[in-house]
Amino acid sequence: VVATFPGTVRILTQAYNEDGTFLGDRSNTGISRGAPEVSGLSDGGWVVVWQTNRNEIRGQIYNADGSEETGEFRISSNPVGRVLTPSVSDLSGGGFVVTWENDVRDGDQFGIYGQAYKADGTTQGDEFLVNTETGGVQRNVSVTSLTDGGWVVIWESYGVDGNDVGVYGQAYKADGTTQGDEFLVFNSLFFRSSTSTDAYEFIGSPFVTSLTDGGWVVTSVDGNNGFFIYTKTFNSDGSVRSYYDPGTGLQYYAYNEGSDALVVFTDLSISDADNFNLSSASVSVSDFVTGDILGLADGFSLPSGIDVSYDPATGILSLTGSAGLA
DSSP states (O other): OEEEEEOSSEEEEEEEOTTSOEEEEEEEEEEOSEEEEEEEOTTSOEEEEEEOTTSOEEEEEEOTTSOBSSOOEEOOOOOSSOEEEEEEEEOTTSSEEEEEEESSTTSSSOEEEEEEEOTTSOEEEEEEEOOSOOSSEEEEEEEEEOTTSOEEEEEEEESSSSSSEEEEEEEEOTTSOEEEEEEEEEEHHHHHHHHOOOOOOOEEEEEEEEOTTSOEEEEEEETTTTSEEEEEEEOTTSOEEEEEETTTTEEEEOOOTTSOOOOOOSOOOOOOTTOSEEEEEEEEOTTOOTTOOOOOOTTOOOOTTEEEEEETTTTEEEEEEEEEOO
């Protein structure tokens, strides 16, 4: 574990062993204005990045024993405008990627920029603009590595989709080229449609993390409806897998036409307040198209006394009969 503490003038860094004891002494890392971020590296070391009071994003790499691998180095290459709130992630093939905000360079207020690095701290390619749509404000960036050596960047975008604030993303391949186009994760209409039609209050603070199967999951806050936390999960090819709506308490699953069968759930629990016997239940397909199929997976067996039937004209799977519930 490595912890960073924004001091009055400098970033303080302390590493810890598995048992919580100190690994080496606390170190002073960089003259800072704040926003330190840290990421572990594949060789056991770590990298710290921060914004300075000289409008720079800077970093420093450490070895696994806490010694300095490099001195401080400048990450943001262009001195024009303010650079703020960096985000950093290690890369599965070694190295790391850093993203940050710049308030003027993309031509219209804040934009998102990034720079990838090799394991030895040298740059991998050039500094790059992340957001394709440069109108409005793009802020609050989060980045995570993917299992194939690439990465995905998520951020807030103000005034791009015409509905207040949206959360957008862009995936990258291991060589730094884009994987697909910039994509919308959430917009304000999605949040409002859940439980409220109130005017925009707050949507955003996105965070992204990778999954072991190559996909990723994004979380975001909805301030219109009591500060719920929403999630949306993506497959490795960028297609949507599922999302959770705390307003309805439901988990929604996306299925792409022609894909392999989608497992919606592996367990089903139904309760009845006045009767311990289950008499019937139904599961339905939303956005149903004739020919869609909803059924039980191979090898799955229902409790004795329960029969299953599927109506291909409506997309409803019915469970009928009687079975005792524990």
